[in-house]
Amino acid sequence: MPANILVVEDEPAIQELIAANLQHAGHHVLRADDAETAGRLVRDALPDVVLLDWMLPGQSGIQFARKLRGEERTKDVPIIMLTARSDEQDKILGLETGADDYITKPFSPRELVARIKAVLRRRAPQMTEDSVEIGGLKLDPATHRVTGDGRPVELGPTEFRLLHFFMTHPERVHSRTQLLDQVWGDHVFVEERTVDVHIRRLRSALEPTGHEGLVQTVRGSGYRFSSLQD
Amino acid sequence: MPANILVVEDEPAIQELIAANLQHAGHHVLRADDAETAGRLVRDALPDVVLLDWMLPGQSGIQFARKLRGEERTKDVPIIMLTARSDEQDKILGLETGADDYITKPFSPRELVARIKAVLRRRAPQMTEDSVEIGGLKLDPATHRVTGDGRPVELGPTEFRLLHFFMTHPERVHSRTQLLDQVWGDHVFVEERTVDVHIRRLRSALEPTGHEGLVQTVRGSGYRFSSLQD
DNA sequence: TGACGTTGTCACGAATCTGTCACGGGGCTT
DNA sequence: AAGCCCCGTGACAGATTCGTGACAACGTCA
Numbered sequence: 330m331p332a333n334i335l336v337v338e339d340e341p342a343i344q345e346l347i348a349a350n351l352q353h354a355g356h357h358v359l360r361a362d363d364a365e366t367a368g369r370l371v372r373d374a375l376p377d378v379v380l381l382d383w384m385l386p387g388q389s390g391i392q393f394a395r396k397l398r399g400e401e402r403t404k405d406v407p408i409i410m411l412t413a414r415s416d417e418q419d420k421i422l423g424l425e426t427g428a429d430d431y432i433t434k435p436f437s438p439r440e441l442v443a444r445i446k447a448v449l450r451r452r453a454p455q456m457t458e459d460s461v462e463i464g465g466l467k468l469d470p471a472t473h474r475v476t477g478d479g480r481p482v483e484l485g486p487t488e489f490r491l492l493h494f495f496m497t498h499p500e501r502v503h504s505r506t507q508l509l510d511q512v513w514g515d516h517v518f519v520e521e522r523t524v525d526v527h528i529r530r531l532r533s534a535l536e537p538t539g540h541e542g543l544v545q546t547v548r549g550s551g552y553r554f555s556s557l558q559d
Numbered sequence: 560m561p562a563n564i565l566v567v568e569d570e571p572a573i574q575e576l577i578a579a580n581l582q583h584a585g586h587h588v589l590r591a592d593d594a595e596t597a598g599r600l601v602r603d604a605l606p607d608v609v610l611l612d613w614m615l616p617g618q619s620g621i622q623f624a625r626k627l628r629g630e631e632r633t634k635d636v637p638i639i640m641l642t643a644r645s646d647e648q649d650k651i652l653g654l655e656t657g658a659d660d661y662i663t664k665p666f667s668p669r670e671l672v673a674r675i676k677a678v679l680r681r682r683a684p685q686m687t688e689d690s691v692e693i694g695g696l697k698l699d700p701a702t703h704r705v706t707g708d709g710r711p712v713e714l715g716p717t718e719f720r721l722l723h724f725f726m727t728h729p730e731r732v733h734s735r736t737q738l739l740d741q742v743w744g745d746h747v748f749v750e751e752r753t754v755d756v757h758i759r760r761l762r763s764a765l766e767p768t769g770h771e772g773l774v775q776t777v778r779g780s781g782y783r784f785s786s787l788q789d
Numbered sequence: 790t791g792a793c794g795t796t797g798t799c800a801c802g803a804a805t806c807t808g809t810c811a812c813g814g815g816g817c818t819t
Numbered sequence: 820a821a822g823c824c825c826c827g828t829g830a831c832a833g834a835t836t837c838g839t840g841a842c843a844a845c846g847t848c849a
Contacts, residue, residue: 458582471587471732472730485807519807519808519809525826526807526808529828546827548816548817715795753797755837756798756838756839757796758838759839762838778805779836
């Protein structure tokens with residue numbers, strides 16, 4: 330969710346205002362007040378989004394956007410144009426140059442954050458939605474349903490993600506650390522033993538359909554999902 | 560032009576192959592591996608195309624196609640037959656039964672996607688204003704009217720669009736963000752929790768006819784419209 | 790203008806989920 | 820067999836998430 334955002338704006342007050350709002354929303358902010366600095370930062374840091382002011386000293390925002398789109402390394406970086414003008418002409422010109430979105434000043438902090446979220450979402454690779462079936466257990470990410478031999482299985486969000494990971498990586502031992510990285514995310518800090526508890530919850534959720542044996546303990550190493558005998 | 564496509568195929572490997580290709584082409588995929596499941600999904604989800612395997616356990620694809628063509632609600636759903644046999648005899652029988660197109664295995668992903676696009680284009684004109692009926696609930700875009708077991712249901716404009724989207728994309732879980740994009744439009748900035756409120760309004764509007772259970776909460780993910788048990 | 794319907798937002802509470810701990814059983818090593 | 824380590828289990832408090840009622844802003848129409 331948090332993203333690296335480059336704010337290219339030459340007016341200090343506005344730059345500050347924008348940066349404060351973005352940081353408050355949990356994003357990392359890089360700043361530049363001219364095209365040269367901005368160009369270097371884009372190439373080096375490769376931000377997730379560039380917030381680009383229309384008016385820049387020396388070089389217009391449009392020119393800068395064109396340059397970004399022209400270089401291989403930077404051509405896929407989303408750009409949101411920022412301008413005080415509101416006439417339709419500029420809007421079209423901005424989008425044609427390859428801006429992904431367009432905000433006219435003055436804008437509300439909420440709109441700013443929302444637009445950025447929208448652009449990020451559009452770029453985000455969406456996760457696989459293939460359903461999996463192993464040993465009579467079926468899990469379908471699209472409908473978010475799990476059934477054991479046809480009967481429904483009730484799971485909490487974390488248990489669902491855990492089972493999903495297991496079923497897409499079966500027959501293989503995963504350490505608690507690996508499970509935390511893959512299912513919880515490698516940025517969160519939780520005790521390793523927490524995995525045990527969720528394994529237990531997953532097992533007891535599978536118990537009514539008799540599939541709890543699919544989740545196997547490998548003493549000293551971790552856990553494994555397998556339809557074969559333990 | 561993303562479309563809802565139902566893949567009826569009992570061989571997991573082939574089903575997977577087909578689904579992967581269709582999803583890669585931007586379509587939504589529902590799956591079934593027997594005629595019974597397929598029948599339910601066709602009636603509920605009313606897919607834009609049915610990809611139907613010739614050989615099915617228990618019931619042949621031909622029989623299934625006949626059944627679809629026999630029922631008022633499903634008689635207009637395009638069917639593409641899928642078969643390993645290549646003899647002329649089957650081809651004729653398949654088309655006579657009402658299949659719109661016919662693909663013999665092995666086939667290239669490109670051919671598959673192309674045929675689907677062709678069928679969709681053929682059906683495209685009137686597709687938008689079709690009325691939908693699921694679990695006793697009927698929604699008619701043309702007359703802008705909703706009835707539950709015959710009794711009228713009063714909905715505001717937003718609730719109507721929300722229900723319309725739900726009924727044209729049933730069974731699958733939609734996040735609040737996706738619902739905002741699809742129902743409100745991806746240029747509108749409203750709080751995600753606003754979705755909750757409209758879900759509530761939709762539910763209480765459906766309550767008098769006893770259909771409020773069709774709108775289901777998937778904790779941690781979003782909402783789902785389904786005639787199946789929660 | 791005023792009654793009315795619709796919409797987005799908020800605050801509160803209830804239901805549910807999550808992470809952590811302590812306890813105990815059971816296997817493995819020596 | 821003793822001791823150590825690993826794992827299962829029940830309990831619990833804090834954190835999330837969701838349902839719900841209320842409300843103000845807005846537009847419409849009489």
